[in-house]
Amino acid sequence: MNDLTPSRLREIKREANTRPFDLAAQLGLPEAALVEAELGFGTVRIDATPGQLIPLVERLGDVMALIRNRSCVIEKVGTYRNFHDGEHAAMTLDAEIDTRIFPRHWVHAFAVEVTGETGTRRSIQVFDAAGDAVHKIHLRDGSDLDAWVALIDALALPDQQGLSDFATRPAPEGARIADDKVETLRQEWAKMTDTHQFNTLVRRLKMNRLGANRSVGAPHARQLDTSAVPLLLERVRDSGQQVMLFVGNMGCIEIHSGPLVTLKPMGPWLNVMDPRFNLHLRGDHVAEVWLVNKPTKRGPAISVEAFDAAGDLIFQCFGMRPEKGGDADAWAALVGGLPRQEAAA
Missing domain, CATH: 3.40.1570.10 (HemS/ChuS/ChuX like domains)
Structure with a gap:
C-alpha cells in the first residue's frame, strides 16, 4: 500500500475507532508502523535496549505494564523494581511487575504522547524486528513526569524521521516432534x-x-x-x-x-x-x-x-x-x- 504515507496513516488513526493492534492487521501493516507515523507529532524514537530503558522506567514510579500475544493481553499496575540485566535474558522481580525479558527481540521503541479529550496519555512501546508489539508501559496519574522527560532526553535516538524496514514476521512453528x-x-x-x-x-x-x-x-x-x-x-x-x-x-x-x-x-x-x-x-x-x-x-x-x-x-x-x-x-x-x-x- 504505497499510499499509506505517515501523513495518511495519521489521518486513518484519527478516523478509526479501533485498537492499534486490530487496525494494523486490517491495513496489513506492522503495528510499529502506526506508531512510527507519529514521529515528530508527540512520538520520539528511543533506544530499545532493556539495560538502558528499564532502569529509567523504574524512576517513573507507578505505571501499567502490558504484554500481549495474538490471543491474550495481561496488564499489571506497579513499579519496575529489582532489574537484572543479561545479554540473552533479563528480568524484573517484583510482586506486581514480574517480567522475563529477551533482549534480542527488543528492536524498535518509542516514547508516545497522545493528547485527547481526557488529557495526555503517555506510553513507552517496544516492538520486535517485524514491528509486532513486545511490551508497552503506560504512565498513570501518579507517574513521575520529570522522570518521563529525563527518559526521553537520555534515550532519544539521532534519527527521528527515517522509516524502518521491518522484517518479515516469522511463520508459526507449530508442534515440533522428533x-x-x-x-x-x-x-x-x-x-x-x-x-x-x-x-x-x-x-x-x-x-x-x-x-x-x-x-x-x-x-x-x-x-x-x-x-x-x-x-x-x-x-x-x-x-x-x-x-x-x-x-x-x-x-x-x-x-x-x-x-x-x-x-x-x-x-x-x-x-x-x-x-x-x-x-x-x-x-x-x-x-x-x-x-x-x-x-x-x-x-x-x-x-x-x-x-x-x-x-x-x-x-x-x-x-x-x-x-x-x-x-x-x-x-x-x-x-x-x-x-x-x-x-x-
Whole structure:
C-alpha cells in the first residue's frame, strides 16, 4: 500500500475507532508502523535496549505494564523494581511487575504522547524486528513526569524521521516432534529437578513445548478439553487459590502471582478485572489445552497450558508455591478435575 504515507496513516488513526493492534492487521501493516507515523507529532524514537530503558522506567514510579500475544493481553499496575540485566535474558522481580525479558527481540521503541479529550496519555512501546508489539508501559496519574522527560532526553535516538524496514514476521512453528527421540524425552522428563530444565531438554531433542506435550504421554502431559479454560478461571476464583499466570510473546513474559477475583466474560473474551491486574483472553482462540506435570526437587510443578490453532502458547497457569502461600494439594485437585479431551469426545 504505497499510499499509506505517515501523513495518511495519521489521518486513518484519527478516523478509526479501533485498537492499534486490530487496525494494523486490517491495513496489513506492522503495528510499529502506526506508531512510527507519529514521529515528530508527540512520538520520539528511543533506544530499545532493556539495560538502558528499564532502569529509567523504574524512576517513573507507578505505571501499567502490558504484554500481549495474538490471543491474550495481561496488564499489571506497579513499579519496575529489582532489574537484572543479561545479554540473552533479563528480568524484573517484583510482586506486581514480574517480567522475563529477551533482549534480542527488543528492536524498535518509542516514547508516545497522545493528547485527547481526557488529557495526555503517555506510553513507552517496544516492538520486535517485524514491528509486532513486545511490551508497552503506560504512565498513570501518579507517574513521575520529570522522570518521563529525563527518559526521553537520555534515550532519544539521532534519527527521528527515517522509516524502518521491518522484517518479515516469522511463520508459526507449530508442534515440533522428533519421533525417534520420544522415549528419550520420557526418560529425561522423569529425571527433571527444576522446571527451567524443560526448555533445554526439548531444544536438545529438536522439539518444542507443544510437540513435547503431545508426544510425552501420561503421567507427564494429558490433553484437556478446551472448556477447561473458563472452568479453570472460575474454579480459581471460587476457591481463592493463589496462582502464577504467565502470558507472553517471543520478547517478553509477564507473570501475575495471586488470586483471580473478578471475572467478566464478554462475547469471546474471558476477562479478569481486578484493581491492579487485568487479563483479556480470547476463549475462541484456544485450540489445545494440556495438563502438564514436571518433577522438581520441591515436588511436582503442575500447569495448565493453552495453545492457539497455529500451535503458539497463549498462557500457562501454575499453582503458587507453598512457601509463597499456595496449596499444592488443593491445586492438584482443582486442575485434576478439569474435563479431559477423551471424556468430552
